[in-house]
Amino acid sequence: MIDVGDHSGAPLRLLGRDFDGFRRAVSAHSAAWPAGTVDATWLGLPGLEAAVLGPGPADADLLVVPADWLPALAASGRVRALTPYVSANPPEGWPDAWSPSFHDGITWGDDVYGLPFHDGPQLLFTRPSLLEAHGLRPPSAWSELLAVAGALYEPDAIAGTVLAGAPDGHNNVYDLVLHLRRFGGDLVDADGRITLDTDAMRAALTFLREVVTTLVSPDAARMDSNDSGFAFAAGRVAVAVNWAGYAALAAAGAVADDFACAVAPTHDDGSPTVTVNAFWVTCVSAACADPDRAWDYLRHAASAAMDLETTRAGASGARRSTWADPELLRAHPEHALFERAHDHSRPLPRVPELPALVGVLNELVDAVVWRGEPLGPALAVADASAAALDQHAPVRPSRSTP
Known part of the structure; x- marks a missing residue:
């Protein structure tokens, strides 16, 4: 076991994205950590990207960042490889306590560089009473979703579906990759080289343009991901594919008693769609002067008890035990879908150019x-x-897979 000593007077410095759920989760983890405390600084997403991927090293011991950034951080030497720590003192239940869909997202080559912190897979959101009133069944395939959205679309009243059009490199890019994969493509070719001008990319862009011009409200062009979740929660959207975390918004919104979640729609032949696993990780900065103690905190924060606290705090834990917790399922039944959702989910390609590619x-x-x-x-x-x-x-x- 690693001896972290008595460092209660020297808090670890953590840098992450400003989100109430993240703040509360890290506060809970820090309060329960016997080896000291964590002093967190929270930034907006552009500020966080500039701080951790900018010209100089991040002034922090711990980073809470999108897993999509790990290849860039690892390739530039900004975060520490954690493989020696994982081998000597693995996290509780490693690696089977997490879905295999996370494993590629936390590795770069043969090394582990982070542990899952926050996740919420892409799910299908519907409104049962609205479907019933129009004699419609919940869609299970993409063609059915489009038909249902078209049947329920009422301009100036309710959108058939929703897309987040704000040019922030978040939902707009993830939606593109979702449908790029649905049409049989990806962002890299068989040799791992970035390739965009493909038949699948053209089909995905054409599909999304058609949805925008026929099924979504005009104000969707200004919506970010949170706005799209609020739009469904307010009853302004009939059916949507969005992040699971927005079920909490729906449960507190105008559709609280009239919404349902399911796994993402399939292809028309019933084969599953490969969705995007966009999750957040905690990693150790190369600037950290006490990586042994930082690893002790990572192990603690990734434990079954603390992962459950992450969800209770308003974020979304990533362990299978959290998804199966009976008390949690009573309040958030959508977590019962997470295991199935992750069976056919994978992160964006693991290339260090990814942050710049997202801008393109x-x-x-x-x-x-x-x-x-x-x-x-x-x-x-x-x-x-x-x-x-x-x-x-x-x-x-x-x-490599850990």
């Missing part, structure tokens, strides 16, 4: 899907920008 995709979606610019020229610009990123990419290690 953000502009591509905004141009084609929301501004209605011609697909061909916009995609050509994006593909050239992505190719330039690829030319300057560091050597990519082989992938």
